Amino acid sequence: MNEDLFFKDLDAHRWDLTVFDEESVEKQPVLRVGLVATFYLVDAYLPVRRKHIAEAFELYCNHYGDKLTCGYMGSEEVITQEFCPSTMRHCLSYIQSDGYSDSASFMWxxxxxxxxxxxxxxxxLLPVEWFERIHNALSVIRFYLPLEEIKDNGAGGIDKLIFDMCNILRPLHGSAGLGIQNSYELQNYQHIEYDLLENYRGLDLTLLIANESWRTGYTNLNWYTYIAHHWVRKLGTTEDLLKQLDDVRIGILPYEWGTIFRAGDWPALGKAxxxxxxxxxxxxxxxxxxLRVSNIGSLHYGSIAGEVRFNxxxxxxxxxxxxxxxxxxxxxxTPLYRRLxxxxxxxxxxxxxxxDDFLK
Structure with a gap:
């Protein structure tokens, strides 16, 4: 798939990928498909790991901080705050709080x-040390971008952002690509998520609260899938992976702490x-x-009125x-795409x- 085909496909289905609440007078989406990147981390209570998370947030702000307007900090009580340079500095300090005694949670x-x-x-969502140790919890970092960012900056810009984020955050595993962007009212629209994911198989669904079994294997495969090096080693060397994935359209991008697998130059909607x-x-x-987890658990809550949700x-x-x-x-x-x-x-x-010498 090339750029023109991707955006033509996207435009043909755009209104299927944006959901409005018919009863709302605000006429704003309650759920949409966009770029979603998620990183699952272990030991994020350590000071050095909290510092890395602050660096990742600062990197995002360097690119898109002018787009952020509102959010919250604090794991005890959600109080809306305006986003501004002083708020960002406060948040960077807050992220680096003592992970042995304090959890941390924020959204902008x-x-x-x-x-x-x-x-x-x-x-x-960054659990405190004792909670991670007792419950095998994972820390989770997630960010959204609109699909227009691919059009404006090209797939190469996303490539670099994901590569930089992985180098900073050192995730155990994670994914990035076309995914469900939901609000804090997500439980109200899980039946719509189910329909979207059934009809568009290339879309991803990631959660902020991870199942403890997600420490045993990766859970999500998307346009980008990143896995820590101590797991990837079980598959062989980078050269072995290049032989197994003998297609120049597939990117295998090793970095210091793992490997990023990119399934093509452009993401796929995967219309069912x-x-x-x-x-x-x-x-x-x-x-x-x-390397995949054997049981992902349930991605949704139970049905409350007969509507179909994931179990x-x-x-x-x-x-x-x-x-x-x-x-x-x-x-x-495919001979046309095999690696030389x-x-x-x-x-x-x-x-x-x-x-070239002959034509000179």
């Missing part, structure tokens, strides 16, 4: 209030009746799924949506030089 958004999702948003298993997502999934069974089926049916043949590299060996690349460079 481009949207006033909590009933509607902001197109730009950065939030964190057209492209339910996007090719590159399936290829990445087939290679890394040995534990359907959540696990959704997590496995890119799995090929049992007995399916192994995906063969070092020898082939050298011959190609030599031939190019000969041609």
């Amino acid at each position: 958004s481009s949207q006033q209030g909590f009933e509607h999702p902001g197109e730009y948003m950065f939030e964190a 009746d057209i492209d339910p298993r996007p090719e590159l997502y399936v290829m990445v999934n087939e290679v890394i799924k040995p 534990e069974r359907t959540s696990n089926l959704w997590m496995r949506r890119f799995d090929l049916p049992k007995g399916s043949p192994k995906h063969q590299p 060996s070092a020898e082939e690349q050298q011959r190609l460079n030599t031939d190019k030089k000969i041609l």
Whole structure:
């Protein structure tokens, strides 16, 4: 998929991907699809880890801080505050509070209030040390961007942002790409999330409160999927991964603390009746799924009026949506996109030089 095809596909389905509350007079979305990046961290109560989270928030603010208008700080009571330079400095100090005695929680958004999702948003949920130790909790960092950011800055700009964030945050695992951007009233719209995720298989759903089993494997596969190096080593070296994912459209981006897998130059919507298993997502999934958690748990609360929401069974089926049916043949590299060996690349460079010299 190229840029033109991606945005043509997006425009064709744009109104399916933005949900309004019909009873609201405010005429603002209560749920939308945009860029969502989520990072699951361990030991984030340590001073050095809290410092990294502050650096990640500062990086986001350097790019998009002028878009943020409102939010909160504090894990005991949610009090709305205006976002401004002094608030940002206060938040940076707050993030670096003592993780051995204090949890930390904050959210800053481009949207006033909590009933509607902001197109730009950065939030964190950082448990105190004793809570993480006893309950095997994970710290979670998540941010939103509008899809227009890809159009304005290109996929390369997102590439660099994700790479920089992973280097700073050192996540155990996480994902970024097309996802559900919801508000703090998310429980009211989980049945709509279910419908969206059933109809668009390329969309992701991430949670701020992680299941303790999520320490045992990654949970989400998206356009970008990042996994810590001590897990990725189980799959082999970077060279081994390049051989298994023999397609130049797939990015394998090692960094100091792990590896980022990028399933194509552009994300895929994965419309269920057209492209339910996007090719590159399936290829990445087939290679890394040995590292996946065995049971993701339930992604939604229980139904309260007969509406369909995710339960534990359907959540696990959704997590496995890119799995090929049992007995399916192994995906063969497409000759057009296969990676060149070092020898082939050298011959190609030599031939190019000969041609260039001839044309001079």
